[in-house]
Amino acid sequence: MIRSSLLAWHFLTIIPLGKSSELPPASRELASSMQWYPAVGLVIGGILCAGDAVFGMVLTPDVTALLVLCVLVVLTGGLHQDGLADTIDGLGKRGSPAERLAVMKDGSIGALGATGLILVLGLRFAGILHLPSPERTGLLLCMPVIGKWAMVVSTFGSSHARAGGGLASGFLNDIRLRDVLWATVWAGVFVWAILGWQAGGLLLGLGAVTARGMVYVCSRVFGGMTGDVLGAINEITEILFLFAAPLILMLVVF
Numbered sequence: 690m691i692r693s694s695l696l697a698w699h700f701l702t703i704i705p706l707g708k709s710s711e712l713p714p715a716s717r718e719l720a721s722s723m724q725w726y727p728a729v730g731l732v733i734g735g736i737l738c739a740g741d742a743v744f745g746m747v748l749t750p751d752v753t754a755l756l757v758l759c760v761l762v763v764l765t766g767g768l769h770q771d772g773l774a775d776t777i778d779g780l781g782k783r784g785s786p787a788e789r790l791a792v793m794k795d796g797s798i799g800a801l802g803a804t805g806l807i808l809v810l811g812l813r814f815a816g817i818l819h820l821p822s823p824e825r826t827g828l829l830l831c832m833p834v835i836g837k838w839a840m841v842v843s844t845f846g847s848s849h850a851r852a853g854g855g856l857a858s859g860f861l862n863d864i865r866l867r868d869v870l871w872a873t874v875w876a877g878v879f880v881w882a883i884l885g886w887q888a889g890g891l892l893l894g895l896g897a898v899t900a901r902g903m904v905y906v907c908s909r910v911f912g913g914m915t916g917d918v919l920g921a922i923n924e925i926t927e928i929l930f931l932f933a934a935p936l937i938l939m940l941v942v943f
Contacts, residue, residue, distance in 0.1 A: 719859035730833035772920020816931025850913030
């Protein structure tokens with residue numbers, strides 16, 4: 690259990706913790722670690738809240754929001770942003786799934802991917818900046834929980850687009866229903882405790898629909914899933930959360 694949670698932490702953040710990263714994990718261990726993704730997301734959200742509180746004491750709201758965004762990108766090593774940019778490049782490429790995957794595997798970022806990444810970061814900034822004050826802390830806490838949980842939901846039942854596999858092979862090949870159920874339990878408990886069962890249920894539903902919708906589209910376009918697509922799912926889900934959560938909370942209250 691400890692090793693599994695540490696694997697999740699090391700995969701999703703750049704902060705070293707324990708010694709599990711020194712031992713190469715088996716494929717099943719990687720898949721099992723996904724049940725801890727929402728818990729890691731909660732810790733990431735806590736760090737964002739701490740940064741938001743500290744920055745907000747001395748800086749303007751716009752600078753504070755920008756620094757919170759920087760903390761998020763640095764803390765996660767830009768992993769999901771890289772995946773999003775590669776996915777956008779692949780979606781923008783005309784050709785067969787193999788040709789699209791070749792573009793995604795290329796280490797350089799294309800014009801479309803760079804433009805999409807800039808726009809997505811701008812949306813993140815705007816979403817963080819305009820979070821309503823009463824619920825701001827709770828929403829910053831829950832945003833990474835939903836995003837990381839969406840990755841787990843999108844992995845189950847999916848296949849890798851590349852015949853030779855890739856970074857996401859261990860997750861896609863060996864994830865089990867119990868891993869998804871445990872991740873869902875964690876996400877549900879965290880989000881419902883912070884935002885209430887009505888808003889929490891609606892936001893979890895939105896996250897699941899977003900994740901599975903992207904799985905459907907990318908499976909048709911690329912012939913399956915990749916690690917880049919998982920990163921893109923995290924990004925899109927979290928951005929939708931930033932804009933949808935305040936509206937859902939308003940509807941629940943009224």
